[in-house]
Amino acid sequence: MDWVEGIGYLGTALTISATAMSTMIPLRIISLCASCAVITYGIMIGSMPVVLTELIQMPFNAYRLWQMLRLVRDVETAADNDLSLEWLRPFGSRRPFGIGEVVFRKGDLATEMYYIESGVFRIPEVDLEVRQGGIVGELGLLSPGNARTASLVCVEAGHALCVSYSDVKQLYYQNPEFGFYFLKLTSERLFQGVQGMSKPQAVAGDAL
Ligand SMILES: Nc1ncnc2c1ncn2[C@@H]1O[C@@H]2COP(=O)(O)O[C@H]2[C@H]1O
Numbered sequence: 001m002d003w004v005e006g007i008g009y010l011g012t013a014l015t016i017s018a019t020a021m022s023t024m025i026p027l028r029i030i031s032l033c034a035s036c037a038v039i040t041y042g043i044m045i046g047s048m049p050v051v052l053t054e055l056i057q058m059p060f061n062a063y064r065l066w067q068m069l070r071l072v073r074d075v076e077t078a079a080d081n082d083l084s085l086e087w088l089r090p091f092g093s094r095r096p097f098g099i100g101e102v103v104f105r106k107g108d109l110a111t112e113m114y115y116i117e118s119g120v121f122r123i124p125e126v127d128l129e130v131r132q133g134g135i136v137g138e139l140g141l142l143s144p145g146n147a148r149t150a151s152l153v154c155v156e157a158g159h160a161l162c163v164s165y166s167d168v169k170q171l172y173y174q175n176p177e178f179g180f181y182f183l184k185l186t187s188e189r190l191f192q193g194v195q196g197m198s199k200p201q202a203v204a205g206d207a208l
Contacts, residue, residue: 007037007040011034011035011037015031018030023174024064024174025068025072025174028062035054035057035058035061038053039051039054039055067090088163092161092164094160094161094162095160096157096159097154097160098157099155100154101153102152102153103137103152106125106148107148108147110165111140112163112165113141115160116130116131116134116135116160117132117158117159117160119132119158121134121153121155121158122155123150124150125150126150138185139190140165141165141169146165
């Protein structure tokens with residue numbers, strides 16, 4: 001085996017390692033290293049398809065890596081400051097809701113959680129209001145069969161950021177700070193549920 005082939009095998013080994021990785025940041029870094037090795041090998045053997053494939057892949061990996069690093073930084077800032085969840089913004093889609101609109105009903109299959117940006121939403125089963133900065137719809141990720149534990153109705157028109165559970169899981173696994181927020185939020189709500197809340201209360205950003 002000559003050194004050119006050696007670089008090719010190094011590229012193969014790094015590509016396989018990246019594929020086997022479960023955490024995003026190391027995966028992206030190893031993928032970028034693999035691309036560098038494969039591009040070098042492709043140039044050495046004069047194979048444009050090999051070089052081109054890697055050149056196309058590299059910006060995607062670099063962009064995703066930048067996104068993830070930025071997220072980690074933002075979550076750390078959020079943890080140090082006012083616990084605002086503004087950094088969730090890139091992970092969700094903004095949706096408007098009108099007065100009386102039922103966002104979901106108890107028992108519905110849950111696929112996303114909501115970060116309330118404006119307006120007022122009500123959870124009738126526990127007589128709670130969720131306002132700007134509040135998180136709602138996170139328990140469905142943990143409930144049996146992903147069923148909604150309560151309904152959500154819009155009582156004052158506004159907007160909510162909808163974040164899919166696959167993104168929530170990704171954030172959970174990638175970022176211990178977010179994982180801890182999530183754990184704290186869900187356990188607080190489960191404890192509240194156990195204690196049987198009866199008085200109307202407002203759930204806002206400080207719920208975390
Ligand atoms: N006791 C509670 N206190 C605060 N929020 C609750 C409570 N019970 C349910 N919720 C919220 O209402 C949501 C209904 O949908 P989910 O079960 O997905 O997630 C639930 C929580 O976000």
